[in-house]
Amino acid sequence: MKRQLTIGIVLVIVGTSLLGYLGAGRETVSHGFIDKELIRAVLLLVILLGCACVAAFKFRCMHGITFGVTAGSCIGVGLFLGDAALVRAGGSFTGQLANPYPYVAIAFAIIAVVVTQIGFIRGRALEVVPAVNSATIWTPLYLEIIIYRTYPEIITLSLIGTVFVGVFLLSTGTVSKVSA
Numbered sequence: 001m002k003r004q005l006t007i008g009i010v011l012v013i014v015g016t017s018l019l020g021y022l023g024a025g026r027e028t029v030s031h032g033f034i035d036k037e038l039i040r041a042v043l044l045l046v047i048l049l050g051c052a053c054v055a056a057f058k059f060r061c062m063h064g065i066t067f068g069v070t071a072g073s074c075i076g077v078g079l080f081l082g083d084a085a086l087v088r089a090g091g092s093f094t095g096q097l098a099n100p101y102p103y104v105a106i107a108f109a110i111i112a113v114v115v116t117q118i119g120f121i122r123g124r125a126l127e128v129v130p131a132v133n134s135a136t137i138w139t140p141l142y143l144e145i146i147i148y149r150t151y152p153e154i155i156t157l158s159l160i161g162t163v164f165v166g167v168f169l170l171s172t173g174t175v176s177k178v179s180a
Helices: 002-024 035-059 063-088 101-122 125-148 154-179
Strands: none
Touching: 002 125, 002 154, 035 063, 035 125, 063 101, 063 125, 101 125, 125 154
16 A cells, blocks of 8 residues: 555656656747637537536545546646747737737636645545646647647657556555545
8 A cells, every 4th residue: 555655656756757857858839720629629628527527526436536637637728828829929928918818828727726626625635636737747738739730759658657657556545545
């Protein structure tokens, strides 16, 4: 049990650290995307996460992970929309304020704060925090693939898998600890 939690923590820390390190040196910005595709991808994600939250309440299970993933996804969408605003404005800081993306990003950030608090009320921090971090990583990746048609390298996918395994170990470790 304790070993499982330790391995989960190490996997999350190593995976997120290496993702941040590798991603910092190779940021490339695409200078075009279709607004409808972005709206469709974000709406699909919102619908899926909304259904997951309703199911978590209805079945009274997996609150920490569900609300953590939802909050992290909202953070990831907000980050992506902030970048999309800058891309749409051609790199101009003041120009980005003329499109709706930064304001929608702020709304997603506010939703993330509220959902995180629900996650902490209904779930355990050991489940919520890694779930938030994981979703914050994979959501912009998901949107980049859909919107910019870019595909991550194998090492990036491997590290994301490492983080997910860590989150899984943490969540199953806390569940078995509670039932013991």
